[in-house]
Amino acid sequence: MEQEKLTEVVHGKDVIVITRRSFFGALLAIGSAGMGAILAVPVLRFVLYPIYAKAAGTEWSDVGEMSEFGAGKAPLRKTITFTQRDGWREIVSAQSVYISRSADGQLEVLSAICPHLGCSVSWQQGQNEFVCPCHGGRFSPDGLHVFGPPPRSMDRLKTKVNGSKLQVHFEYFRSNVPNQEQIS
Numbered sequence: 423m424e425q426e427k428l429t430e431v432v433h434g435k436d437v438i439v440i441t442r443r444s445f446f447g448a449l450l451a452i453g454s455a456g457m458g459a460i461l462a463v464p465v466l467r468f469v470l471y472p473i474y475a476k477a478a479g480t481e482w483s484d485v486g487e488m489s490e491f492g493a494g495k496a497p498l499r500k501t502i503t504f505t506q507r508d509g510w511r512e513i514v515s516a517q518s519v520y521i522s523r524s525a526d527g528q529l530e531v532l533s534a535i536c537p538h539l540g541c542s543v544s545w546q547q548g549q550n551e552f553v554c555p556c557h558g559g560r561f562s563p564d565g566l567h568v569f570g571p572p573p574r575s576m577d578r579l580k581t582k583v584n585g586s587k588l589q590v591h592f593e594y595f596r597s598n599v600p601n602q603e604q605i606s
């Protein structure tokens with residue numbers, strides 16, 4: 423069966439004939455390419471997900487009910503859990519924090535990781551201070567550096583109140599530097 427000619431162009435010796443079939447073939451190819459591009463978006467988002475996820479960092483963790491942390495109480499140790507993403511892997515970690523009060527009575531959450539070389543600081547009720555067992559670093563009840571090699575005070579973490587719960591955003595900070603520098 424003879425194809426219906428959509429147009430015919432004569433240019434020197436060359437004759438270009440575009441039939442209805444080739445026209446619809448071209449349309450189909452363009453449509454397929456467009457559909458392929460649309461379908462590629464979710465694939466690309468999946469492939470690039472680790473980059474976004476790593477940038478997202480950690481999440482808010484529950485510390486406890488606000489009623490547990492009354493004014494005038496000694497620092498209270500709590501273990502929190504949080505999820506970190508490394509590529510497609512999710513890692514659930516646990517860390518200790520202390521709920522304390524600043525000199526002006528503000529609730530604070532302090533990381534128990536010693537800012538010197540990363541040992542775990544513990545609250546000593548008898549001495550009324552935090553003590554690091556590794557090199558004898560000492561801190562006041564509100565986490566201020568009092569004695570020893572730690573180059574700064576205990577690290578303060580971001581907090582918020584969600585309903586009746588105190589929540590913390592746990593972060594790691596660089597060891598043995600004078601300022602609190604976030605590393606994740």
Ligand code: FES
Binds near residue numbers: 537558559572
């Ligand atoms: S690690 Fe705490 S004082 Fe050295």
